[in-house]
Amino acid sequence: MAKTISRVFIFLVIVLGAFNWIGYTITSMTGGDKKASTGGKVEVTPEFGEGLYWGKGRCFTCHSMGDRGSAVRGPNHGQFGAKFPLAMGSRAVERAKERAKKTGKKFTAVDYLVESMADPGAYVVEGYKNEMAVVFAPPISLGLDEIKAIVAYLQTQGGDLDIEAINKPSEVSQQFYTRIQAAAAAGGGDPAKGKEVYEDNCSDCHKLGGEGGEVGPDLTVAGKKGLKFITDAILKPAQEITPGFETHVLVAKDGRKTVGLKTRDEGNEIDITKADGDVVTITKDKVKELTIDKNASVMPEDLPEALTVKDFQDVLSFMMMQKGK
Ligand code: HEC
Ligand code: HEC
Numbered sequence: 001m002a003k004t005i006s007r008v009f010i011f012l013v014i015v016l017g018a019f020n021w022i023g024y025t026i027t028s029m030t031g032g033d034k035k036a037s038t039g040g041k042v043e044v045t046p047e048f049g050e051g052l053y054w055g056k057g058r059c060f061t062c063h064s065m066g067d068r069g070s071a072v073r074g075p076n077h078g079q080f081g082a083k084f085p086l087a088m089g090s091r092a093v094e095r096a097k098e099r100a101k102k103t104g105k106k107f108t109a110v111d112y113l114v115e116s117m118a119d120p121g122a123y124v125v126e127g128y129k130n131e132m133a134v135v136f137a138p139p140i141s142l143g144l145d146e147i148k149a150i151v152a153y154l155q156t157q158g159g160d161l162d163i164e165a166i167n168k169p170s171e172v173s174q175q176f177y178t179r180i181q182a183a184a185a186a187g188g189g190d191p192a193k194g195k196e197v198y199e200d201n202c203s204d205c206h207k208l209g210g211e212g213g214e215v216g217p218d219l220t221v222a223g224k225k226g227l228k229f230i231t232d233a234i235l236k237p238a239q240e241i242t243p244g245f246e247t248h249v250l251v252a253k254d255g256r257k258t259v260g261l262k263t264r265d266e267g268n269e270i271d272i273t274k275a276d277g278d279v280v281t282i283t284k285d286k287v288k289e290l291t292i293d294k295n296a297s298v299m300p301e302d303l304p305e306a307l308t309v310k311d312f313q314d315v316l317s318f319m320m321m322q323k324g325k
Contacts, residue, residue: 042143042145042146042149043145043149044145044148044149044152044163044166044167045149045152046149046152046153046155046156046161047153048149048152048153049146049148049149049150049151049152049153049154050153052142052146052149052150052153053065053150053153053154054069056140056142056146057135057140057142057146057150058133058135058140059077059135059150061073062074062131062132062133063075063076063077064076064077064078064080065077065078065157066078066079066080066087067080073131074125074128074132075125075128077154077157078157078158079158086158087157087158087159088113088154088155088157088158088159089109089154089155089156089157089158089159089160090158090159091158091159092109092110092112092113092154092155092159093109093159095109095112096108096109096111096112099112099123105172106170106172107172108165108170108172108173109155109159109162109165110151110155110162110165110166110169110170110173111170111172111173111176113151113154113155114147114151114169114172114173114176114177115172115176116132117135117136117142117147117150117151117176117180118136118147118176118177118179118180119176119179119192120132120133120134121192134190134192135147136180136183136184136188136190137183137188137189137190138187138188141184141188143180143184144177144180144181144184147180148166148167151166152166178321178323179191179321182223182317182318182320182321183317183320185227185317185320186227186313186316186317186319186320187313187316187317188313188317189310189312189313189314189315189316189317189318190314190317191314191317191318191320191321193310193311193314194311194313194314194315194316194317194318194319195318196314197307197311197314197315197318198315198318198319201303201306201307201311201315202219202315204277205275205277205299206218206219207219207220208220208322213277214273214277215261215273215275215277215298216242216245216298216299217242217244217245219319219322220322220324221322221323221324222319222322223319223320223321223322223323224323224324227316227320230316230319230320231316233299234303234304234312234315234316235304236301237297237299237300237301237303238294238295238296238297238301241294241297245261245297245298246261246262246292246293246294247259247260247261247292247293247294247296247297247298248260248261248262248272248290248291248292248293249289249290249291249292249293250270250272250280250282250287250289250290251287251288251289251290252282252286252287252288253286253287253288254286258272258274258280258282259272259274259275259293259296259298260272260273260274260275260280260298261273261298262290263279264281268283268284268285269281269282269283269284270282270283270284270287270290274298275298275299275300
């Protein structure tokens with residue numbers, strides 16, 4: 001087992017390294033690395049955003065700006081022909097108004113632009129496929145300030161820059177910012193994909209926001225415990241067992257052995273809940289021995305083997321977002 005863990009770790013390190021290298025190479029190839037000229041600091045300005053748009057952010061591989069660029073996979077961000085009467089800055093104002101009217105909730109142009117990047121699949125522009133890149137995940141891996149800079153750049157395209165709204169976000173934008181930060185903290189995982197990984201691998205045992213299995217602890221606020229805690233909990237579940245979730249080993253007088261969590265101890269009966277959720281009830285007079293195994297968790301040790309490195313990053317970023325209300 002220790003071997004598997006170290007293999008996963010080494011693999012992770014190599015893959016993360018490769019992602020960074022690819023990102024770096026592409027960036028320097030396209031001349032988008034404006035970081036060099038500002039001493040490595042990202043500036044939330046339209047000028048900085050422009051450099052990212054046509055460089056590291058790779059936006060130009062799918063979008064054009066008026067007649068600058070030639071990509072057509074995504075909507076043109078400039079004013080262009082009959083199809084795009086408004087450039088992105090004023091288009092965002094219009095789209096935000098439509099959204100606010102439809103939902104009855106406040107929604108600003110900045111909210112619209114941030115959402116386009118933080119959660120592109122939520123509302124897909126008519127006539128286009130849901131194939132906008134996840135710009136905060138590898139290989140593009142934009143950080144939050146870089147995304148803010150691009151929002152500033154897009155706002156200046158036929159619209160008015162509202163730097164205040166970008167830096168002091170509304171509640172809506174703040175939620176997207178949190179999502180982007182969680183993803184960045186987890187090495188650039190995609191929380192939307194992570195939710196699927198979670199549902200396939202974890203939700204049978206764990207509750208989240210009132211839904212899911214009851215074998216393991218409720219994970220509704222797991223994100224507050226930080227990245228290292230969550231990483232360890234998945235890679236080495238037995239290293240630190242959550243209090244109240246110790247692994248019990250019950251040996252009955254007939255020799256049968258049951259391993260799981262002690263979920264009830266009442267009168268003459270004991271319940272042991274096994275990893276698969278099955279509950280075994282046994283009367284105390286039939287128990288030969290009941291011990292706690294400190295070196296084992298009911299949470300499977302071999303979970304990482306079932307996950308690809310990308311799945312692992314994605315589920316981490318999804319977990320980092322679980323901070324309750
Ligand atoms: C792989 C192609 C691809 C890349 C790369 C890409 N986009 Fe997109 N983008 C799309 C597609 C396709 C749509 C339309 C579907 C949708 O709304 O998701 C879109 C939609 C958008 C919209 C909404 C446009 C509108 O008319 O309302 C914005 C804003 C946007 N992208 C910004 C960006 C920025 C900024 C970047 C770079 C950081 C970027 N995109 C990178 C494909 C891409
Ligand atoms: C077979 C049931 C089972 C599955 C499947 C499972 N877990 Fe667990 N998990 C547990 C149990 C039991 C514990 C408590 C014992 C321990 O700490 O190891 C736990 C503990 C945890 C903790 C620590 C919680 C805390 O607050 O201390 C985290 C985080 C966690 N699991 C995440 C996950 C994730 C993410 C997945 C899916 C990739 C997953 N678990 C799959 C049963 C499971």
